[in-house]
Amino acid sequence: MGSSKESGRDRALHYLRETVLVDPEVQGTFLNEAELATRIGVSRTPVREALLLLVADGLVEMLPSRGAYVPPMTGRQIRELMELRAVLERHAAAVTLAAGTVPLAAMREALEEQRVLAEAGDDPTLFIELDMRFHQALVDATGNALLAQTYAGLRVRQRRVGVTALFRTADRQRSVCAEHGRIVDALDAGDAAAAAAAIDEHLRLTERVLLQA
Missing domain, CATH: 1.10.10.10 (Winged helix-like DNA-binding domain superfamily/Winged helix DNA-binding domain)
Structure with a gap:
């Protein structure tokens, strides 16, 4: 029962x-x-x-x-979410680069699937699922279960803001693919500073879309 x-x-x-x-x-x-x-x-x-x-x-x-x-997410909540994501994702990039555990194959696979959807220009919910898979793969690869669990706990909020961002801006899917591509390229090159900068830029642009009136 x-x-x-x-x-x-x-x-x-x-x-x-x-x-x-x-x-x-x-x-x-x-x-x-x-x-x-x-x-x-x-x-x-x-x-x-x-x-x-x-x-x-x-x-x-x-x-x-x-x-x-x-309740709709407030501007402050959106900024706080992006700030926390940036901290976790930059840390994950540095840790996986130092340990040689960057999950390039998993990240590229998610990105390629996103590119296919971006060309079709539909299914924003699946696009955001792939978006989260892309980022979660990097955090999971740190080998820190608590860190991965904390990031996964942001899932509902990330889906909410992610889908909203895609509805707010035309061609946002293609932009996300380009931003993800820069993150993967920096990680592939073993450049921690470039990876951190690419992560920051991606989240800054997402935040800007979400905070548009």
Whole structure:
């Protein structure tokens, strides 16, 4: 009995994280628990439990008499996310270069798949999945489980801002591919300073797109 309850909550949590919260249209709106329960195929209890976990993560607010609200990310939150990403990714670049563990093959594979999508100009959600795979591969290659876990914990926020950025700017997918290409080239050349600069530039440009009024 307990396991079915747990799986229902986990299903609801997965659906909310992967489908609902990353939709730009959902930002600044209230979620309908009954509708979500029907869509996911569970009762309202696991949906409520999943929402409370998201409240603890700061991704949802429960407002008295009004329900679950998805607050848009503020400019400050976006800047803080990019700052934390820059710290983690620059560190990962330096550590993997020093240890000879840069995951060039995995990063190139993700980048090539992104280039195909950029040419087609569709499927922003898959493009952002590949974007996260590209960056996560570098962080994972540090061999530091806590570091990798911390970076993975940013996943929902990264998907939210990533998809939003693609909707904000025409041709952003091609720009991202070019920026990723510069990161890979610097890592391939063994140039830690150039890699850090390429990471900073990529995140600065992403932040600029997101903070456009």
